[in-house]
Amino acid sequence: MIITVWLDPRCPDDPNLDKKDLYRTNYEATRIAIGRAMKGEPTVRELIANRDKIRHDALEGVLD
Numbered sequence: 001m002i003i004t005v006w007l008d009p010r011c012p013d014d015p016n017l018d019k020k021d022l023y024r025t026n027y028e029a030t031r032i033a034i035g036r037a038m039k040g041e042p043t044v045r046e047l048i049a050n051r052d053k054i055r056h057d058a059l060e061g062v063l064d
Contacts, residue, residue, distance in 0.1 A: 001033075001034065001037040003030055003033045003034070003037075005026050005029070005030065007022075
């Protein structure tokens with residue numbers, strides 16, 4: 001099982017950062033990732049087939 005928690009590099013400089021909310025959202029994402037992994041979702045084949053199609057709104061304008 002591989003779980004990656006990614007933090008926006010702008011977080012340390014954000015004066016409005018809500019650390020409790022950051023913890024909560026990452027905790028929930030980790031919980032969901034573990035649950036999906038226990039069900040074998042997604043499969044390695046699905047990940048490879050879709051690796052160039054998946055986009056995340058939070059990364060818009062952050063990563064090229």
